[in-house]
Structures are given as C-alpha cells and as structure tokens.
Amino acid sequence: RKEVEQDPGPFNVPEGATVAFNCTYSNSASQSFFWYRQDCRKEPKLLMSVYSSGNEDGRFTAQLNRASQYISLLIRDSKLSDSATYLCVVTFGNEKLTFGTGTRLTIIP
Amino acid sequence: EAQVTQNPRYLITVTGKKLTVTCSQNMNHEYMSWYRQDPGLGLRQIYYSMNVEVTDKGDVPEGYKVSRKEKRNFPLILESPSPNQTSLYFCASKEASGFSSYEQYFGPGTRLTVT
Numbered sequence: 173r174k175e176v177e178q179d180p181g182p183f184n185v186p187e188g189a190t191v192a193f194n195c196t197y198s199n200s201a202s203q204s205f206f207w208y209r210q211d212c213r214k215e216p217k218l219l220m221s222v223y224s225s226g227n228e229d230g231r232f233t234a235q236l237n238r239a240s241q242y243i244s245l246l247i248r249d250s251k252l253s254d255s256a257t258y259l260c261v262v263t264f265g266n267e268k269l270t271f272g273t274g275t276r277l278t279i280i281p
Numbered sequence: 282e283a284q285v286t287q288n289p290r291y292l293i294t295v296t297g298k299k300l301t302v303t304c305s306q307n308m309n310h311e312y313m314s315w316y317r318q319d320p321g322l323g324l325r326q327i328y329y330s331m332n333v334e335v336t337d338k339g340d341v342p343e344g345y346k347v348s349r350k351e352k353r354n355f356p357l358i359l360e361s362p363s364p365n366q367t368s369l370y371f372c373a374s375k376e377a378s379g380f381s382s383y384e385q386y387f388g389p390g391t392r393l394t395v396t
Contacts (some may be wrong), residue, residue, distance in 0.1 A: 180321075204383055215371055215374070215387035216324070268339070269385065271316075273323035 175199060176262050178207075178272035185250055186280050192246045193275045195260030203234055205243045208259040210274065216259055247277075255279045283308045285388035287372050293394045302391050303359045304372030311377035313355040314325065314346065314385070315338070330355055330393040331377055337350055362395040369393075 180196045185191045197205075205222035220227065222234040222243045233246040247254055260272035285306045294300055298317030306313065314329035318338075330349040344366055346358040355374075359366060372388040 206383065213390070216385075217387070218384045220289055221383065263383065268326065268329070269314075269328075271324040273321060 174259055174272075174274040178260050178275050180259075180273060180275060182276040182278055183279055184278045187250060187252060189250050190246065190248050191250055191277065193258065193277075194238075194244045195243050195272050195275075196242045197260075197262045198241070199262070199264060199271075200238075200241060201261045202264050204263040205234075206261040206263075207232075207234060207243075207245050208261055208271075210257045210258075210259055216258045216271075216273045219258070234249075243268055252279050253281060282392060283386070285372055285374055285386050285387035287370075287391050289391060290389060291392050293396065295396055296363055297361050297369075300359050300362060300373075300393075302359075302393070304355045304357065304388060305353050306355075306372075306374040306375060306386070307353065308386065309352065310374035310386075311352070313349065313372065313374045315345070315355070315357045315364075316371045316373065317341065318371060319368050327357070327370075360394075364395050367393060367395050 175176045176197050207219040208216040209219045210216040220229050220234050222236045226234050226235045235244045255278050257276045258276040259274045262270050289301045303371045311332045315327040316324045318324045325341045327345050328347040330336045336347050373385040375385045
C-alpha cells in the first residue's frame with residue numbers, strides 16, 4: 173500500500189461548481205498534513221496546511237480525519253485559474269515529506 | 282526576491298557521462314532536499330540535508346550523490362547517468378524547525394533526459 177494515495181483524476185468540473193477530493197495516508201503516526209498545488213510543468217507551491225479542527229482559506233476548505241486517516245480539500249465556486257494538480261503531502265517528523273501522486277483538476281468554462 | 286534556483290533547466294545527456302545539477306537558495310534555510318517526479322509516481326525524495334555537512338538518504342538515493350559544503354548550495358551529482366534517471370528534478374528548501382518550518386520552497390525544476 174502506498175504511504176499517501178490520491179485519486180489521480182482527471183476531474184473536469186464546470187466553472188462555479190464545488191469540487192472535493194480526498195487523500196488517504198497509511199502511517200497513523202503522521203504528524204502534519206498539507207495541500208500543495210502544481211501547475212503544468214511548474215514547481216509545487218504550498219496551498220494550505222490542514223489542521224485537526226479543519227481550516228478555511230477563502231474558497232478552499234481543508235479537513236483532517238485522523239481516525240480514518242484521510243484529508244480532504246474542498247473548492248467552492250471554482251475558477252478557471254483553479255485548474256492544476258493538487259498534491260497531498262504528509263510528514264512524519266521534520267525531515268521527510270511524503271507526496272501523493274496528485275489529483276488533476278480542470279475547470280471548464 | 283526569495284527564491285530557489287536550479288541549473289540547468291533542461292539537459293540531454295548520454296549514458297555514463299557525469300553531470301551535476303546545481304541548486305542554490307537565498308533564504309538562509311537550513312534544510313534542503315532533492316526530489317524526482319515521474320508520471321504515476323509523484324514526487325520522490327532523493328536526498329536531503331538538515332544543515333552544512335549533514336546529508337541523508339531519501340526514498341530513492343541509488344545512483345545519486347549530494348554535497349552540502351555551504352548553506353546556500355546543494356548540488357545533485359549523477360556520476361554515471363542511466364536512462365532510468367530521465368526525470369523532472371526539483372530542489373527545495375525550508376527552515377529546519379520552528380513555526381514556519383513546514384513550507385518547502387521549490388526550484389523551477391530541471392528536466393533531464395539520458396539517452
């Protein structure tokens with residue numbers, strides 16, 4: 173089983189819709205969780221951290237479920253500029269980040 | 282401007298010809314890391330360094346070497362490249378500890394093709 177698993181998609185979603193995707197992780201001792209965004213052929217960039225209580229940043233909401241070992245990302249009122257690959261990242265300790273393979277999202281006009 | 286730079290951005294080489302990909306950051310970060318990204322496999326860590334003269338293997342270190350003689354530089358060395366090292370390589374840096382130590386800053390990537 174992979175340490176971090178994501179549905180690769182692609183998700184093709186009309187502009188203005190709400191889209192959600194999950195990421196599961198296998199190490200129950202994982203400590204920190206993040207969503208990164210990667211545009212085509214570009215470097216990954218931090219989108220948001222994921223806190224146990226859930227957190228929101230504008231149109232983006234991240235949730236963590238430690239009991240079921242998954243994190244989720246919800247995007248409301250999706251924009252064309254949200255088209256990207258979303259990478260789930262899990263850390264254990266301070267040194268090692270484990271990346272999921274990414275979920276590709278395309279927003280359709 | 283705070284950034285991580287990598288050179289070269291694109292490289293085509295032949296099997297067995299030693300090469301070095303440079304990485305430099307201007308944020309005074311203690312931690313630096315190299316990843317390779319392949320379709321269907323995501324980003325996999327090659328090596329990382331917690332500080333000068335301290336390096337450790339990541340998930341896929343075979344066929345690679347690194348060094349950390351200065352805080353700002355973390356070159357990736359392929360002594361004898363092989364076609365299975367054809368990939369997109371990213372260098373990244375972050376603070377080693379503290380509140381903001383989780384965010385990694387990535388370089389623009391180096392696309393390497395080994396024929």
